[in-house]
Amino acid sequence: MLHALFELMPLPVRTLLAGLPESVKGELEEIRIREMRPLEIGYGGRFAFIRPDGTAGGDYRSGYKPTREDCRALLESLTDHSLYAVEEELRRGYVTVAGGHRIGLAGRTVLEGGSVRHLRDITGFNVRIARARTGCSSKLLPMLLDRSARTVRHTLILSPPQQGKTTLLRDLARAVSSGDWNDPIARSWGGRKVGIVDERSEIAACERGVPTFDLGPRCDVLDACPKAEGLMMLVRSMSPEVVVADEIGRPEDAEALREALHAGVRVIATAHASDLADVFKRPALAALADEGMFGAYVLLSRSGGRVEHSVFNSAEAEEAMRRRHGMRPWAAPRDAPRDTPREAPAAVPPAAGRAPGASPELAARARPMPPIRSPNPPLSSLPNPLDSGGGGHA
Known part of the structure; x- marks a missing residue:
């Protein structure tokens, strides 16, 4: 490659x-x-x-x-x-x-x-550099399942740039399309029809319309198509059960996701955000969050060479946002040491018309979900191949 x-x-x-x-x-x-x-x-x-x-x-x-x-x-x-x-x-x-x-x-x-x-x-x-990391979503996917509907919940994946959102999104699409649910309860479900709007040609890496990454057997891709237009094109023409889009944030993107939701299609999307509070600060995302659209929020964080995945349902996301003064700042540099002093970000006011501490009406309460941690050891514990007497020799 x-x-x-x-x-x-x-x-x-x-x-x-x-x-x-x-x-x-x-x-x-x-x-x-x-x-x-x-x-x-x-x-x-x-x-x-x-x-x-x-x-x-x-x-x-x-x-x-x-x-x-x-x-x-x-x-x-x-x-x-x-x-x-x-x-x-x-x-x-x-x-x-x-x-x-x-x-x-x-x-x-x-x-x-x-x-x-x-x-x-x-x-x-x-x-x-784009790479497929097959199986990187295997520990995460069981936590995103809607078992009553035998599919995935509406999911928003959040992180600052270069934290692995697109790589994770790609493997989630592959797993959902293949029926690789990694959960005993979902063993008989089979795969779901997946539609991907690949505006930047990064998720599928299509060449002449054919994906070069493995996206599973039940996946269709609109390559180099604007998300807002492509999402509805897929819904109308390809009858997907799950639609996938990368880096949403514009009002037209949010409206397209809303239309897909009302059309009975599940959504997996990513957005740039340093933490949960950023969702409520960005108007397009805040509107979707206030409506309780997303059933799961996934926060990705890499610092000191370590990857962490934390999953919240919509009620937990708002609660975590309110008490985030006890959370590690997600926007810390990737090579920051693990013991970086924690900061106390300013409190974010509740959404208009909602009493402090109240959860979204559409959010179902669930037991807290533990964070998913990467099985890979911290990079800080590994030798640096380039450090050899002031710089490794190629």
Whole structure:
């Protein structure tokens, strides 16, 4: 998978990346290329700068600095030498390439009528590595089941960027489509028809409309389609039982999810949020939460190299939001130590028309659900392959 991605890189960068230790390449999450600034990689919750001699370490001053020619060559590879062909993607600030890898772009914006028309003078690239981690949702999925309806609850997955939302969402779609429920009670259920709106071509990584990631046998994908429009297209044309969408947040996204709910379709979606309180601070998400739409909220957190999943039903989510002064700040850097002092965020007022402490009318009370913790050991307990006498040799 990485070989094809590396082929898009300018030769000097490609050579340095290809020489990285296999243990590092196996954990690559990001490659950051910035004109005349040090070449940076993110891997396994850590980061390093790559030196011209192929070694790597934490000192940015000695890192290889991609030239203007390097950046120009990379942009031409990403756009297949035709900026016009990907004008819409440039306007949104990213390009998705084969394999579902998304390359974020930074440069000078060109405005038209006060809105971004496209990007020019692009000098920054963030290559986000897409990987399928089959089975990563196996411990989580049983906690999301609606056993009376023999399917999943409406679920919202929350975390800051680069915490694994899309990877988890992809595997949930596969498991629901395959009937891989990982619960004895659901052994006879079978899979459900799943529809995915893949606006950024990251979930399925379609090539000519065919998913390159395993999404199970009962899954249909609308590739490169805006979520708000695509959700209703799927409901009307493909009769899904579960719809999946990534990174909701706009009012039109929320309205489409609401229509899908009223059409009898279950929803699994993700959104950027540092904690539960952020749901109630974002107008589109707050409206859905106040209506009791989501039966389950999943919070993802990675800090100190450790992944934690916490699951709440709608009543518990609001209660946890109110007493979050005792919770760890979810927006802590991923490499922050586990004993980072806890903060006491400001209290969030109750929703309009609701008495303090009251739960949503539509929310069913349930016993507290324990957090799901990753079976992987903390990265801090593992040796760093790049740390060897001031920087590992590739």
